[in-house]
Structures are given as structure tokens and as C-alpha cells.
Amino acid sequence: MTTLTLDPHDNISSDDMDYDPRLDVEAQLLCALLWAQPAEARRVAGTVTASDFDRPVYASLYEKITELVNAGKPHDAAQLAIALGKEGMTAGHKGKQLTTALADITTLGATANVEHYVDSVITQAYRRAFHLAARAMTEAAEQLPERDLYEHMCAHGRQLRAATERLTAIRGGQL
16 A cells, blocks of 8 residues: 655645736746647747746646657647646645646637747746846855855856857847
């Protein structure tokens, strides 16, 4: 007999109650992706990454959608729900978040060309990377030994340069 243990990270956050997916471009992208034709979905799966999503629940749904797309399987809401259930991902608070988010995104009505949402999601991720780098630099200035500060800054600069090059490539050579 299998014994289930509670995940200590499976906590309810106060943020769970004040979020509206109708105003979130990440949710809109996921909705459009659920309704996208396979060729269009494959293009998105080759461009957007799970790390482009700010909300972990959306990153998880995106990963599962792209697994279905890359395997050549249907990637609609019903098939996604079945895939999540097969892997035991619908249990507990985290499972409730996933299934609620799936229900929310399915009914958003974002059935336009999914690629319209790609630029917006990646742009948000790009700007978020600068915020995170600035925060990391502030923390480094307070905590790192002086000998490590410059390399720390350069490492973040290289990551941001790569993000800039990626966004430029996605936009056809213009930032």
C-alpha cells in the first residue's frame, strides 16, 4: 500500500485569492495554446520556455502542454487534465491550483493566433530578468566579498545579454 505524505510547500498563499487570469497575458497565451493547431503550437513550444512564466502554476501547465505537443498528442484542456491526472499532479493544494488554473485558462476566450501572445510573455520575462538582476546586485553589494563582486555583475550581464539577443531574434532582428 502506498502512503501519501503532505508536501510542506503545498501551502495556500494569500495571493491565491486576489488574482484575475483575464488580465494576465501568460494566461491568455496558455488559453490560445490549448486551442492552437499543432503546427502553431510546435512553433510556440520551440520559442517560449517554462522559465518565461512568472506564475509557477502556469509554468507547470506550459511544460505539460509542450510535452503533449512535442509528442504529437492532442493538447486541448481535456487531454491536459488527463495527462496531469495520470502523473498524480491533481492532488492536494498544488493539484487544486493546477486544475483551477486549467479551468480558468480554458474559458478565457483567447483563440486568436497564439503567436500574438508570445512576444508579450517573453517581454515580461525579459523585464523581470532585469528586476531580478538588480535585486541580486543589491544583495551582492551587501553580502559578497569584494573580490567576487565584479564577476557576479558580469555573470548577470552575460545572462541579460543572452536574453536581449533572444528577444531580438524572436522579433526578427529588432528590439
